[in-house]
Amino acid sequence: MAPHKAPDSSRRSDRSRRAIYDAALALVGESGYRRTTIEGIAARAGVGKQTIYRWWPSKAAVLMEAFLDLAARAAEEAAPQAHGADPQDGGAEYGIPDTGDLAADLKLVLRATVDELNDPLMEAPTRALTAEGIVDAKLGAEFVEKLLDPQLALYVTRLRAAQEAGQLRPDADPRIALELLIAPLTHRWLLRTLPLTHAYADTIVDYALGGLAPRS
Amino acid sequence: MAPHKAPDSSRRSDRSRRAIYDAALALVGESGYRRTTIEGIAARAGVGKQTIYRWWPSKAAVLMEAFLDLAARAAEEAAPQAHGADPQDGGAEYGIPDTGDLAADLKLVLRATVDELNDPLMEAPTRALTAEGIVDAKLGAEFVEKLLDPQLALYVTRLRAAQEAGQLRPDADPRIALELLIAPLTHRWLLRTLPLTHAYADTIVDYALGGLAPRS
Amino acid sequence: MAPHKAPDSSRRSDRSRRAIYDAALALVGESGYRRTTIEGIAARAGVGKQTIYRWWPSKAAVLMEAFLDLAARAAEEAAPQAHGADPQDGGAEYGIPDTGDLAADLKLVLRATVDELNDPLMEAPTRALTAEGIVDAKLGAEFVEKLLDPQLALYVTRLRAAQEAGQLRPDADPRIALELLIAPLTHRWLLRTLPLTHAYADTIVDYALGGLAPRS
Amino acid sequence: MAPHKAPDSSRRSDRSRRAIYDAALALVGESGYRRTTIEGIAARAGVGKQTIYRWWPSKAAVLMEAFLDLAARAAEEAAPQAHGADPQDGGAEYGIPDTGDLAADLKLVLRATVDELNDPLMEAPTRALTAEGIVDAKLGAEFVEKLLDPQLALYVTRLRAAQEAGQLRPDADPRIALELLIAPLTHRWLLRTLPLTHAYADTIVDYALGGLAPRS
């Protein structure tokens, strides 16, 4: 199917791969995605350009993998005992707490999301990746599948539990409910319309759970 | 303040400007934003490159203006009687209907938004512009100010009317309420997580107005 | 014959013409002929580009006229009493002295030529004009006709006088004889093979007059 | 000293180099030096512009090398037995004949030079190179060193031999004597004052050897 003969991944240099990840993330952080070039990554990583072209189809793909690797390593570090953790799930393996108080649990998690989005270190690569995915459908699909969906699945789980506990309408679709919670944060972050704060996260939870219409 | 002396806009060639708009939109539609080049736009428009560089700082800025012009012309055409319409407000001058039934009115408008977002003709340039704005803060601010904010203001107006009519909680912040309605649509469209349908729009309105928690 | 209607030279702005001469000479002196542009001359002269294009066909033509004007003004200044001097003859109207001693007279004039060629102020424009004339036959012809030939004619006159005085072989062609004297200086100056000095000029006169072969 | 790191000349593409020579000479011959552009050479040679900019600093330098290469190949072809011939000496390795008759030998060689200068094929590039050298001192020096000086050295050799044979004044400087012979031809050719013929070459030899003054 593939017209190019696939390289033999068993002989791949691990040292080069990591150096490329590091260089890619560093350069995107320093100069932005636009100004980051494959040549620049290769030079910074002390690697031939061909080594990048051999293993990745595009600059975006390199950054995506570098990003996944970063998330996996961060997760590894945060929970070294979880030796069996799947490094592909984007660090989402810990789930949303269930204290019985849905609103409180959601606020906790959404506040953490707000902090993560406001983290200046992650901002540049995340924006770059998201923007690239918006324009490039293939890359976007990979982004959603590998990074976004695993995270969203956790919400589904928690919301279903809430439904069983009678804290959520039985007829509410958890998938759509989750979007009501998540999308406003994403919206503010992506489009920079207004500042993204903890208070905003709290308000979103309150509005979404309680509804906007007055109680009859 | 500006290091370059500004050209004399009174002598600007209107014919060139329109040709550039047309070429830019056509090329982005045909080949995508990435593959569209300033050289290509100039060639297609029958214009010297310098004429583009003289009036716009970047490819994204050209596309933005072309897009605004498109919206303005579309609005003009839709309502030729509104001879005094401000061509800068992105076609948002007509407002959200107020039949007294807030949910119905919102569904109407959000369904129209869904259709607009799904319009394949507008898709490529809109995605390109949005993605560019996500990465380039300056451009993003312009995008929000010139295109998004005018639209959102209409929601604020309608929601405030609903508040006065007792159809919306008096303590709800219309600006945030609007985000609860709009953001989920934008989210699905931008990230292509799930299909964006009329049914989805309806559900979002129901959930947002009614809340997710069960009635006590 | 000319497809373009000729401009009315009686309405020509003298102030502009002189400003263009000055600017052209100054810029060629400062930055060299290559880097001197019509736009640059116009800007420096405080003149519209069209004013240059109206009166001259090329940058070289501008410089040529500027040069002729310079020579004429220099001549005017050197001999203000010669109020009727033709400003087109390149300052050559004074002739070669005739003291009766041909060798001495030639050495005097050739030494002056050496000094003129070594004058750093005249060097850049003269080289530029000459080089341009070497490549562009039309301009070269003009250069020869307006600047070179008048000078050479003086030599012919002097050499003919010498012939009549019996100081030059009666069968020698003055035109060719003159080239034997002038060309070596030009050669060294143009090609920069070896330094161009008074001693060299003297030697050339001696060799040319006396011949290279030993006296039998 | 050089701010740019030099490329590795051992990996240089010979095919590209030759294609560039051919394209440069062809274009200069067809359209003249002025109208020949680096882009045009690259396109004609089927080569990236960068490959030209990598190895040469200017259009003139390209043409110079192409010219030297042409001369070298012409020499190689003319004397394939001379397998050790230095390809840098501009085809000057054959010397000036020495039949014992200095005037005849010089006339022979100068007539050949006249023919060469009048060869329409060589004219355009030679004029271009010379003119460029007149304005650009660095290039001029290279021109003189690589092309002119080797040729002139042959005259010095022949004239010295004549001196030893008593056919030339013992006190005559061969270097200056040579200029007396060569410069008039160059002068006519460069400045196009009068036609450059065999008869002229003969006359120059006669005048230069015999002197212009009448025998006492």
Next chain:
DNA sequence: TTCTAACCGAGACGGTACGTCGAGTCTTGAG
């Protein structure tokens, strides 16, 4: 003296070429 046709400064225009950058491919030599 007023009209009007030209020249004038200014500079936007459609173009061409510049010299640079980076993409993606290909080649070489070392391990």
Next chain:
DNA sequence: CTCAAGACTCGACGTACCGTCTCGGTTAGAA
């Protein structure tokens, strides 16, 4: 074979000037 290195073709970048054109504003010479 993979790898670092880097030369290659190609195409777009943003800039500099070209020579033409158009715009008010001056400025004569003809009415």
